[in-house]
Amino acid sequence: MVINSIAEGLNILTAFLSLFFAFYLLSLKSKNRISNVLISLFLIIRAIDAGTVLSNQFIILYHPGFGLLLNTLLFLSPPILYFYIRSVTQADFKLKWKHLWHTLPFVIAILVLIPRFYLADYDKKIEILTASDGLILEFKLVYLLLHVQITVYIIACYIVILRSKKLLLENYSNGNVNYYNWLFTFITLVALETVVSTFKNFFLINGLEAQYYWATTITGLSAFLFISWLVIKALKSPGLYGRVDSKQPLVNQIITAHPRKERGERENKENDEAILRIKNYMEREEPYLEPSLSIYDLSQQLSLPLKELSVLINHNLNQHFFDFVNEYRIKKAMEILADPSKSDLTILEILYEVGFNSKSSFNTAFKKYTALTPTQYRKQYST
The missing domain is CATH 1.10.10 (Arc Repressor Mutant, subunit A)
Structure with missing residues (x-):
């Protein structure tokens, strides 16, 4: 079938590009090595998923259990993507043993498939994988779990990006805000690709062969365009800019935690005087000439409490510190x-x-x- 051949070709190209870029990133010397490792693992898993057609022809034919296990690795992709986003936006991010609980959906997927698939003999495994009357219930549950998991992690990625960008604007004078816009676009493209993939799996589950092949072609094309865009963009902008301390509170959190009663004339006057002092200091001492100036540095120079200075600039002046x-x-x-x-x-x-x-x-x-x-x-x- 021509459509199937096109989908296979796109999948092979996507898998090749993903692996090429992954190993290229692993070969780079970088201060933020963990980020390169995480995005490389993400790309390798995507390459395995994109090369499903090859694994069906070779691995699954001789080792169906191992072939399905490779495809199940897709459950590790969303948490790896989430940790990658955290690693490039949060300066204090570190992988910890407790993060292993994020592999729970992967473990559940395997456990669900053990009784009727992994413990079955070779002939039964092949029969299940090639059944013409649709997927067994366990496969349908695994697909549902996968799409729920991806949705949750994509939302979590958006939250991390938006919060980190706001922290950058409120507390730092350096960093590249455009980098956060790139990350936002990156996750949006992943989300759109997931939507297309959801339709593909819906057609597969319901035995709609023609629609499934069309959806597979569209998915293959979107995956190829996505990885091509990622490679070009990353090679043009290899640096990471704007990592923040995730433990810092946002200004609205400070205000919520310390609600103020209606200000009197005296308090308003004190705030105006403090703001005038800040502006005079900026003009006289020119601390902004220091590229890495942060709101913490300025609070030390002015001998003002950090939270007070943050509220004065980010809230009272209605202007981000950045x-x-x-x-x-x-x-x-x-x-x-x-x-x-x-x-x-x-x-x-x-x-x-x-x-x-x-x-x-x-x-x-x-x-x-x-x-x-x-x-x-x-x-x-x-x-």
């Missing part, structure tokens, strides 16, 4: 760009001088505040 600091950096960059005596400085030299550590972050922030690129802004003052 934007608060970058605003001063942009103003400093504007001064330099408008100064004819500093026209010999390149844009790259200027962005490093004012505290940025990424050209893309600098350009994004500069355009946000001025609606112009740094080069366009400088041309306004060139003679």
